[in-house]
Amino acid sequence: GNSVTQMEGPVTLSEEAFLTINCTYTATGYPSLFWYVQYPGEGLQLLLKATKADDKGSNKGFEATYRKETTSFHLEKGSVQVSDSAVYFCALRNSGGSNYKLTFGKGTLLTVNP
Amino acid sequence: NAGVTQTPKFRILKIGQSMTLQCTQDMNHNYMYWYRQDPGMGLKLIYYSVGAGITDKGEVPNGYNVSRSTTEDFPLRLELAAPSQTSVYFCASRDRDRGTSEAFFGQGTRLTVV
Numbered sequence: 001g002n003s004v005t006q007m008e009g010p011v012t013l014s015e016e017a018f019l020t021i022n023c024t025y026t027a028t029g030y031p032s033l034f035w036y037v038q039y040p041g042e043g044l045q046l047l048l049k050a051t052k053a054d055d056k057g058s059n060k061g062f063e064a065t066y067r068k069e070t071t072s073f074h075l076e077k078g079s080v081q082v083s084d085s086a087v088y089f090c091a092l093r094n095s096g097g098s099n100y101k102l103t104f105g106k107g108t109l110l111t112v113n114p
Numbered sequence: 115n116a117g118v119t120q121t122p123k124f125r126i127l128k129i130g131q132s133m134t135l136q137c138t139q140d141m142n143h144n145y146m147y148w149y150r151q152d153p154g155m156g157l158k159l160i161y162y163s164v165g166a167g168i169t170d171k172g173e174v175p176n177g178y179n180v181s182r183s184t185t186e187d188f189p190l191r192l193e194l195a196a197p198s199q200t201s202v203y204f205c206a207s208r209d210r211d212r213g214t215s216e217a218f219f220g221q222g223t224r225l226t227v228v
Contacts, residue, residue, distance in 0.1 A: 043221045101162065104157040107156050
């Protein structure tokens with residue numbers, strides 16, 4: 001079955017530091033990959049996505065590249081801000097017949113200090 | 115543009131009580147989902163629906179029921195509340211496609227069973 005493994009948190013950084021949150025996956029076929037962000041007290045919202053190998057998703061200074069050879073989709077940002085403090089979830093969905101379900105990682109809590 | 119609306123936002127139940135968590139979306143999405151989020155465990159799929167009149171079990175359906183009489187509404191029913199159902203519940207919806215579209219989440223319902 002599908003699974004997503006992401007870096008255990010929590011992660012604490014100072015403002016302007018470089019961020020990497022690792023995500024690897026197991027899936028059949030050619031899944032679409034997503035990063036969702038959850039700010040305190042809110043629901044999840046899409047941060048970025050990639051739908052095929054070597055695609056790069058980007059948004060708000062965050063980037064992630066779909067690497068089929070290493071089955072990875074690591075999230076990066078060059079300079080984090082206090083406002084980036086949130087929980088980040090890596091997720092996948094198959095593109096084939098069982099494409100109904102999103103499979104999530106356990107989430108990584110990021111805290112950015114001023 | 116309301117998106118996905120969940121009610122209530124908070125609720126405390128006594129063991130054995132029942133309640134319905136409401137979820138409505140105004141985007142005419144075919145697919146709807148219920149997840150629960152437990153600390154450090156990510157999101158687990160409870161039930162999902164691919165259209166009005168069609169529902170199916172996710173990973174953790176025991177103790178819950180759903181119905182989908184209209185495209186817009188997807189209520190989640192707890193019949194005999196148990197402490198193990200203390201969690202944050204998220205409803206989500208998605209457009210029908212090959213798996214590349216994003217899911218939109220409600221703001222969540224925080225349920226405590228005492």
